[in-house]
Amino acid sequence: MRNILQVFIDIAQNERVSITNLEKTIGASKGVLSRAISKGTDIQAKWLLALVDNYPRYSAEWILTGNGPMLQKDSAESIYNETDPGVLREKLVNLQSQIDALEKANNALEDANDSLKETKAILQKRITELESNSKK
Numbered sequence: 795m796r797n798i799l800q801v802f803i804d805i806a807q808n809e810r811v812s813i814t815n816l817e818k819t820i821g822a823s824k825g826v827l828s829r830a831i832s833k834g835t836d837i838q839a840k841w842l843l844a845l846v847d848n849y850p851r852y853s854a855e856w857i858l859t860g861n862g863p864m865l866q867k868d869s870a871e872s873i874y875n876e877t878d879p880g881v882l883r884e885k886l887v888n889l890q891s892q893i894d895a896l897e898k899a900n901n902a903l904e905d906a907n908d909s910l911k912e913t914k915a916i917l918q919k920r921i922t923e924l925e926s927n928s929k930k
Contacts, residue, residue, distance in 0.1 A: 801842075820845055820847075822841055839903045855895045
């Protein structure tokens with residue numbers, strides 16, 4: 795399994811910016827990514843989405859899965875200037891595959907979130923039980 799933090803490192807290197815500058819660009823607090831990178835810890839999914847939003851020339855599929863090219867083949871603007879229906883169909887298929895990859899990632903995140911909510915509820919119940927037992 796690939797380390798998702800490597801995506802942030804790769805994009806920062808490709809953009810020739812520091813991780814701190816990348817954090818600023820995606821709206822993360824200073825140190826959010828650099829601490830996670832140095833400690834090898836996870837980050838919140840919102841930073842991946844912010845990366846996709848703020849760096850649109852990078853393939854969302856590549857960011858999320860590591861598959862396909864790092865950079866988009868064509869910018870969205872070129873679609874408006876395109877007249878060949880075959881080329882437009884191919885671009886539409888590529889965009890749909892990116893949407894599918896994002897939907898899969900979103901579903902996985904929703905499942906993980908549901909699982910964490912269940913764990914939280916169980917832990918809260920157990921804390922309540924322990925607190926009531928300690929008062930007796």
